[in-house]
Amino acid sequence: MLNYLKWAGTALTIGGALATALHQDPLNILLFNLGTVIWLAASIQMRDRALIAVNAGLLIIYVFGAILRL
Numbered sequence: 001m002l003n004y005l006k007w008a009g010t011a012l013t014i015g016g017a018l019a020t021a022l023h024q025d026p027l028n029i030l031l032f033n034l035g036t037v038i039w040l041a042a043s044i045q046m047r048d049r050a051l052i053a054v055n056a057g058l059l060i061i062y063v064f065g066a067i068l069r070l
Contacts, residue, residue, distance in 0.1 A: 002045055009038035026069060033062050 012035030019028035036059045043051035 002042055005038055005042040005045070009035045009042060011035075012038065026066070029062060029066050029069070033059065033066065036062060 012031050014035075016028050016031035016035055019025075019031055036055050040052065040055040040059060043055050
């Protein structure tokens with residue numbers, strides 16, 4: 001299960017980067033947020049503090065950006 005979470009989070013994050021490169025707003029924000037939430041869940045399951053910190057920080061930044069777009 002954990003391996004599937006990590007790959008799903010990775011695919012969504014790469015999709016978010018691709019959507020950003022193609023100027024696909026707000027799809028990029030949605031994909032980045034979903035990928036980050038999934039990676040945060042996987043990081044918590046792995047008890048990997050560095051990954052938890054990175055993904056929690058990214059989620060805060062992405063949510064802040066999404067709020068600014070409203």
